[in-house]
Amino acid sequence: MKDEYKGFKKTISKYPLSHQRKILSSLDDMVKKTYKTDIQKDLEKISSGPRLVTHIDTDGIVSAVMMCYVNPKKYKEIIFSDYKPINAGKLILLETDDVVDLPQPRNPIYNKGEPAKHEGKVIFEDARVNFWADHHETGLFEGGYLGNHIYDASSPSCASLLYNHLLPDFPRIKRFQKLVEGTDIVDAARYTTPEAPYDMKNHAVVLRLMLIARSQRKLKLGFREELIRDCADHKKKWQDVINQPIVNALAKESITEMKKYREYITPMITNEHGVIMKVEEKRRPKGNGLKDRYYPNTLYPESLFFFDVQPAYGAKDCYMITMTENNLAKDKKGNHPSEIILGEEMKTIIKELTDSEDAGGHKGIGICTAVPKDNKDDVIKICKELLFKETKRLGC
Secondary structure, three states: OHHHHHHHHHHHOOOOHHHHHHHHHHHHHHHOOOOOOHHHHHHHHHHOOOEEEEEOOHHHHHHHHHHHHHOOOOOOEEEEEOHHHHHOOOOOOOOOOEEEOOOOOOOHHHHOOOOEEEOOEEEOOOOOOOEEEEOOOOOOOOOOOOOEEEEOOOOOOHHHHHHHHHOOOOHHHHHHHHHHHHHHHHHOOOOOOOOHHHOOOOHHHHHHHHHHOHHHHHOOOOHHHHHHHHHHOOOOOHHHHHOOHHHHHHHHHHHHHHHHHHHHHHHHEEEEOOEEEEEOOOOOOOOOOOOOOOHHHHHOOOOOEEEEEEEOOOOOOEEEEEEEEOHHHOOOOOOOOOOOOHHHHHHHHHHHHHOOOOOEEEOOEEEEEEEEHHHHHHHHHHHHHHHHHHHHHOOO
16 A cells, blocks of 8 residues: 555656645545544645745736745745635645735634724734735735735835845845836736737736736646746846747737737727726627737727726626726826726725625726626616716816
8 A cells, every 4th residue: 555655646746736735635535544644644744835825917926936036945836826715715824835916815714703803904813924925905914913024005016015125135136127117017007008018028018918828728737837936046037938939929829819809899899088988798709819908998098997897707697897097098107197996986886786795996996796787787877977077077
């Protein structure tokens, strides 16, 4: 049995540690013995870290690159996630984890009961990790947080936050300055021209396009982790790693797929009183390319807002409705002329019409992912009135 187990361990060793952990956990459940088996010992060893937990987007990639650069050979595994698994308690954080570009969870699992509150803000008293860096407005680092953390909601990206934090102690990290500046543009959508979201000279744009390419799903396990570690390698140039043929091919694939989408979606886009409208009544059929989130804005760069309606994913007879500031209407510092907090406005509208709390956002975006079909027209009407009133005030 032990020889068979050793052979099995060798077979799964090529997989990321997170995959190994899932496989061994399943075997551990099957063993059901009171003493510690080899499987149980290995599971504890795998779960001990240290791990780097990061967001799956461009900012998460670049943030992870800098963490690996200043902590060479530290991380046994890089975990990619978004806020949902952490918030739901599906990804359990370890005391040895370093977490970057992810907001702190709102789940009561982290303080053994209902979330503690102070002056209306949720406080987390027991999120046990080694290090946490974030810039999202939902980060909320008040309270008795265990472990080192840096947080600044005014930072355009977590990469920028980390760069400025690490630079005094690690001056050689300046090699990533251009990559960080590009990430600021991508993560905060600080595009100043209609062509900027597709500018292949911006390495952060190349990463963004690579990450949304459909063919990326066919790549070998660990491709993104390998990319991060190569960019962070002290003996390699990160520019050469990002410029490698596979990365550029994936980025160009996304641009090609986006062209198909534009042909399909253009008839559904209009411009009214300084507000770009995109209304999709039916789910988009397959074969119409890759969604280009910036395309409507590029058609009307002078308009102040973008209003988007489309069938909701995973929710029957529901619609996702979004109000956003047009990024092309912002200045180079990312400031927009509107003073409306779109997230708060959307939350109020949805609460009044549907009695649901499932809406929110922040100043630049207000979103509800599942507006019931029966409430759709009323939500659209009120949102349009709100936006038209603001564009009129601003002289549009």
